[in-house]
Amino acid sequence: MPISANRERTTALGPAALLLALPALLFALITWQVAADGPLVGLDERLSRVLVNPDRFSELLADLGNVQVAVPVLAVALAYVTVRHRRAGSNRWWLPVAAGALLMALVPALVVPLKALLARPATPAEPPGTGYYPSGHTATAAVAYGTATLLLLPRLRTPLARGALLALCTTLILATSYGLIRRGYHWPLDVAGSWCLCAVLLTSLWLFLKRTTTELPRS
Numbered sequence: 001m002p003i004s005a006n007r008e009r010t011t012a013l014g015p016a017a018l019l020l021a022l023p024a025l026l027f028a029l030i031t032w033q034v035a036a037d038g039p040l041v042g043l044d045e046r047l048s049r050v051l052v053n054p055d056r057f058s059e060l061l062a063d064l065g066n067v068q069v070a071v072p073v074l075a076v077a078l079a080y081v082t083v084r085h086r087r088a089g090s091n092r093w094w095l096p097v098a099a100g101a102l103l104m105a106l107v108p109a110l111v112v113p114l115k116a117l118l119a120r121p122a123t124p125a126e127p128p129g130t131g132y133y134p135s136g137h138t139a140t141a142a143v144a145y146g147t148a149t150l151l152l153l154p155r156l157r158t159p160l161a162r163g164a165l166l167a168l169c170t171t172l173i174l175a176t177s178y179g180l181i182r183r184g185y186h187w188p189l190d191v192a193g194s195w196c197l198c199a200v201l202l203t204s205l206w207l208f209l210k211r212t213t214t215e216l217p218r219s
Contacts, residue, residue: 016203016207019199019203020200020203020204023195023196023197023199023200023203024196024200026192026196027193027196027197027200030189030192030193030196031114031118031133031134031193033189034118034120034133034189034193035118040189041189044187044188044189045187047188048123048181048184048187048188049124051181051182051188052123052124052125052181052182052183052184053182054125054182054183054184055182055183057179058178058179058182058183059179059183060179061175061176061178061179061180061182061183062137062176062179062180062183062185063179064141064172064175064176064179065135065136065137065138065140065141065176065179065180066137066140067140070140070141070144070145071104071140071144073144073145073148074100074104074143074144074145074147074148076148077100077147077148077151077152078097078100078101078148078151080152080155081096081097081100081151081152081155082094082097084155085097092212095212096151096209096212097151099205099208099209099212100147100148100150100151100205103143103147103201103202103204103205104143104144104147106143106201107136107139107140107143107201108136110139110197111134111136111139111194111197112136114133114134115131115132115133115134115136116131118131118133119131120132120133120187120190123184123185123186123187124184125183125184125185126184126185132186132187132190133187133189133190133193134190134191134193134194134197135177135180135185135186135190135191135193135194136194137176137180137185137186138173138176138177138180138186138190138191138194138195138198139194139197139198141172141173141176141177142173142194142195142198142202143198143201143202145169145172145173146169146173146198146202147202147205148169149165149166149168149169150202150205150206150209151209152165153165153166177191177195
């Protein structure tokens, strides 16, 4: 490998490591606070009492994180990318699709055990129960919409189109998060923890795609 390429890769490792380390540290901090019932939990509960105001609109926004809504969006993106890669005769055309599908499968594999282990109680707006941290709906929305965006971005020609797709992805994730908190389905820290966890997952996918996929003609 040329020396210049080695230098470029080494230079890129710093920002990439930061993108992974910062959300990972924040997730560890939030998880520790939830597990230990630390000061952040008290602040979180006071904030929730201020923000919760259940209504039909917030419920609809929260539904954007349902598996029945978010996963089909990802499935369409996976199918589109598969067709484009195969038509272009790309080497290892199946890698982006397999990586995206695997990332989505990791969500319940990571979230469900954490919910059972931490057993965080529900908000007052929900029936008594446990298993609310981290938010599975937030994680589903973030990974499904985020993965679809990462796969589709290279296919878009103009900065305007790419910016619009990123804005749409961000809006969907934030709308889901707002709905979950406003409706009282989750505490704010449940949502924040899922953001951090999904930031690590999506950054890992982004780095993987940069290293393994070949450039395809853009539509």
